[in-house]
Amino acid sequence: MIVPMLIALFAYGERLATGTSxxxxxxxALLAAAMQGGIYGNVDVxxxxxxxxxxxxxxxxxxxxxxxxxxxxxSFMFALLLIGxxxxxxxP
Amino acid sequence: MDIxxxxxxCAIGGIVAGLIGVGGGIVFVPAMTVLLSKGQVEAxxxxxxxxxxxxxxxxxxxxxxxxxxxxDALVIGLLSPVGVLFGVVVAxxxxxxxxxxxxxxxxxxxxxxxxxxxxxxxxxxxxPGDGPPAGEPVRS
Numbered sequence: 001m002i003v004p005m006l007i008a009l010f011a012y013g014e015r016l017a018t019g020t021s022x023x024x025x026x027x028x029a030l031l032a033a034a035m036q037g038g039i040y041g042n043v044d045v046x047x048x049x050x051x052x053x054x055x056x057x058x059x060x061x062x063x064x065x066x067x068x069x070x071x072x073x074x075s076f077m078f079a080l081l082l083i084g085x086x087x088x089x090x091x092p
Numbered sequence: 093m094d095i096x097x098x099x100x101x102c103a104i105g106g107i108v109a110g111l112i113g114v115g116g117g118i119v120f121v122p123a124m125t126v127l128l129s130k131g132q133v134e135a136x137x138x139x140x141x142x143x144x145x146x147x148x149x150x151x152x153x154x155x156x157x158x159x160x161x162x163x164d165a166l167v168i169g170l171l172s173p174v175g176v177l178f179g180v181v182v183a184x185x186x187x188x189x190x191x192x193x194x195x196x197x198x199x200x201x202x203x204x205x206x207x208x209x210x211x212x213x214x215x216x217x218x219x220p221g222d223g224p225p226a227g228e229p230v231r232s
Contacts, residue, residue: 015159016161019151023147024166029140033137055109055145059110064153
């Protein structure tokens with residue numbers, strides 16, 4: 001919800017919103033991962049690191065693509081994702 | 093073979109993360125539960141570690157493109173745990189079905205705001221409720 005909030009409520013441009021969202025997610029995910037791994041021991045570090053490699057290649061590619069497409073297409077993609085999540089939530 | 097497909101899916105999750113600024117967990121978690129037979133809790137917990145690392149690289153790349161407001165990111169990141177505590181209390185007081193319907197309505201509202209922005213004419217004045225005119229927020 002960070003990206004649509006920044007775009008729709010705080011007049012951010014799409015690229016600035018997604019970059020700021022990723023930076024905010026660092027803090028959130030680090031705190032949550034530290035709790036889940038450090039306190040509850042639920043993190044499979046080996047599998048996580050194996051899968052993180054391709055994911056990092058993907059995010060580098062994704063951010064590069066994003067600089068080359070119209071900003072509003074990011075809003076459009078995010079709107080489709082939100083509609084999908086909303087419909088999923090409504091399915092009993 | 094399954095690990096190769098999981099790697100491919102996680103690469104796609106990373107692309108999605110970079111494109112629209114999400115963590116990618118929406119792809120990472122099913123890749124681990126369906127293909128690697130991880131339990132839901134272990135997959136979600138492991139995806140948090142992945143999301144943290146992917147976000148570091150994604151934010152670093154976006155910072156290079158001039159697309160990160162560090163101050164606002166810190167405010168959002170540090171306030172979110174407070175929101176989580178509030179959410180836990182609400183989740184225990186409100187029926188699950190009502191929570192899902194409420195979240196769906198919020199998702200549809202945000203989607204509508206984004207779509208209105210996408211299809212609004214470039215020269216048209218902002219509609220009421222669109223917030224301040226598109227002044228670029230201060231970049232750090």
